[in-house]
Amino acid sequence: MxxxxxxxxxxxxxxxxxxxxxGLISILMVMLSGLSSGLVNDGVSGLKALPVTSFAxxxxxxxxxxxxxxxxxEGQVASWSKADGVENAEAxxxxxxxxxxxxxxxxxxxxxxxxxxxxxxxxxxxxxxxAAPGDVVLSETARDDGVAVGDTVTLDxxxxxxxxxxxxxxxxxxxxxxxxxxxxATWQYLAGGQTKPGAPTQQAIDARTDRLASVVAVRxxxxxxxxxxxxxxxxxxxxxxxxxxxxxxxxxxxxxMTLTMIQxxxxxxxxxxxxxxxxxxxxxxxxxxxxxxxxxxxARFLLGDALAQAAIVLVLFTxxxxxxxxxxxxxxxSAMPFSLEVGPVATATVLTIVLGLxxxxxxxxxVTRVSPLSALGGSR
Numbered sequence: 531m532x533x534x535x536x537x538x539x540x541x542x543x544x545x546x547x548x549x550x551x552x553g554l555i556s557i558l559m560v561m562l563s564g565l566s567s568g569l570v571n572d573g574v575s576g577l578k579a580l581p582v583t584s585f586a587x588x589x590x591x592x593x594x595x596x597x598x599x600x601x602x603x604e605g606q607v608a609s610w611s612k613a614d615g616v617e618n619a620e621a622x623x624x625x626x627x628x629x630x631x632x633x634x635x636x637x638x639x640x641x642x643x644x645x646x647x648x649x650x651x652x653x654x655x656x657x658x659x660x661a662a663p664g665d666v667v668l669s670e671t672a673r674d675d676g677v678a679v680g681d682t683v684t685l686d687x688x689x690x691x692x693x694x695x696x697x698x699x700x701x702x703x704x705x706x707x708x709x710x711x712x713x714x715a716t717w718q719y720l721a722g723g724q725t726k727p728g729a730p731t732q733q734a735i736d737a738r739t740d741r742l743a744s745v746v747a748v749r750x751x752x753x754x755x756x757x758x759x760x761x762x763x764x765x766x767x768x769x770x771x772x773x774x775x776x777x778x779x780x781x782x783x784x785x786x787m788t789l790t791m792i793q794x795x796x797x798x799x800x801x802x803x804x805x806x807x808x809x810x811x812x813x814x815x816x817x818x819x820x821x822x823x824x825x826x827x828x829a830r831f832l833l834g835d836a837l838a839q840a841a842i843v844l845v846l847f848t849x850x851x852x853x854x855x856x857x858x859x860x861x862x863x864s865a866m867p868f869s870l871e872v873g874p875v876a877t878a879t880v881l882t883i884v885l886g887l888x889x890x891x892x893x894x895x896x897v898t899r900v901s902p903l904s905a906l907g908g909s910r
Contacts, residue, residue, distance in 0.1 A: 559882055560870070563793075563877075584772060598626070606767055615750055615757070616748055622744060623641065628686040630684050631677060639709070661732075667712075669702035670700060681693070690729075716735060723740075798885075806893070844887060848879060
């Protein structure tokens, strides 16, 4: 360790340049982690907030954008309610609409039709009620668009008017669009296409002919295992876990795969850059290493010394890069889907250090093969 520290001080210019590169890679890792988490939250935070274990889609529904393709009836919901191990099963409607606030501001909304008082009802500043079919509860992020409690949102084409009754406690978005929770009966009224301009009335809701929903939201009992294959066969549905259902959100899979590939390439670049640096550094030190071998230094000592240098540089400059990345993340504009979470940032930090060490280890393995005679110009 003493030798590695002396060399770090002696060649501080070279190691600093190497550290700057590692720091820049670390900053990119933190920023990509924030973008990944932000895009996930912006795409599926509404689904993540739901207290469900799985969703049952209509049998044969394509998995891509399955929420907008699927259609289930009351019989399928009832079938799931009777399945062993199921605590709750409720119909849920999902659709994306465009609207305009009373101030003329255009907004996009994902309508989540839920049963008022049911287990899907969100924690919000106001409760949904069948007695107020025109009330909606919006994601708290809708406040950024200037929407306030009591405002009226007029849906495009149908010109149905919905009143903002409250906001959720946390972000609730789907497909990068704010979620609007409405009573399931109102959602069915809107989906049926027999709407009239203005606020929906109870009479119009009761006269609706469409009683379908998009999916069956299922919550398993604590500690219970649901036989989804048997339940699907009985209800003629196909089930996805809540996590798997994220891929049914518009653009989710493509976005996450793209960012994951970028991160993989950055990890590989980190390992290659660190490995290349220590390979060159080891070659330049070949005579010194040969002398140490000649005076009895074991190969494992030299290998440990080289890895200690790599570890010091990686840990120090990765920490600096992560700190800089966190600082940059704190000043990101609110309009950008960016969210710094401990788990992803910690994972990126550990992987940067570990893969860098692996790259260094591979490159300095030549230390164990240094021949004192050949390195000093001697003959065999």
